[in-house]
Amino acid sequence: MGKRDDIVNEAVSGGGRVGEISEKAGEKTFRKMAKIGGDVAKWITREFERTGIPIEILRRLEARDDHVCQLTHRRISTDLWEADHIVPVDSGGGNNLSNLQVLCRHHNRQKSDKNWEEFEREWRQNPTDCG
Numbered sequence: 697m698g699k700r701d702d703i704v705n706e707a708v709s710g711g712g713r714v715g716e717i718s719e720k721a722g723e724k725t726f727r728k729m730a731k732i733g734g735d736v737a738k739w740i741t742r743e744f745e746r747t748g749i750p751i752e753i754l755r756r757l758e759a760r761d762d763h764v765c766q767l768t769h770r771r772i773s774t775d776l777w778e779a780d781h782i783v784p785v786d787s788g789g790g791n792n793l794s795n796l797q798v799l800c801r802h803h804n805r806q807k808s809d810k811n812w813e814e815f816e817r818e819w820r821q822n823p824t825d826c827g
């Protein structure tokens with residue numbers, strides 16, 4: 697197993713169940729991932745810093761949604777990936793994987809704190825490309 701696999705396994709199994717991993721374990725993993733570099737690690741560390749979503753949750757989100765904006769279902773480059781809270785944090789949405797999805801930066805900023813159904817309906821009336 698490669699170094700990256702070890703780190704990912706540690707992130708997933710390290711502190712117990714997902715969502716219950718201690719902040720300290722998250723920080724330790726964050727530092728390791730920042731060191732190994734690479735597109736996925738860069739995306740994960742950037743989104744961890746931007747949103748505070750735990751590293752292991754971001755890792756699982758990346759594995760599930762791949763490089764695909766969940767609004768347009770188009771592949772996007774790593775520098776455009778953002779983690780979106782489907783139900784916004786201000787409306788009580790949490791950092792659980794079922795409340796998260798990958799959107800491109802443009803569509804995530806456009807969605808802002810709207811709920812998903814409202815935003816998707818508006819977008820269908822006036823679709824814009826990923827960016």
Ligand SMILES: [Zn+2]
Binds near residue numbers: 765766802825
């Ligand atoms: Zn998009």
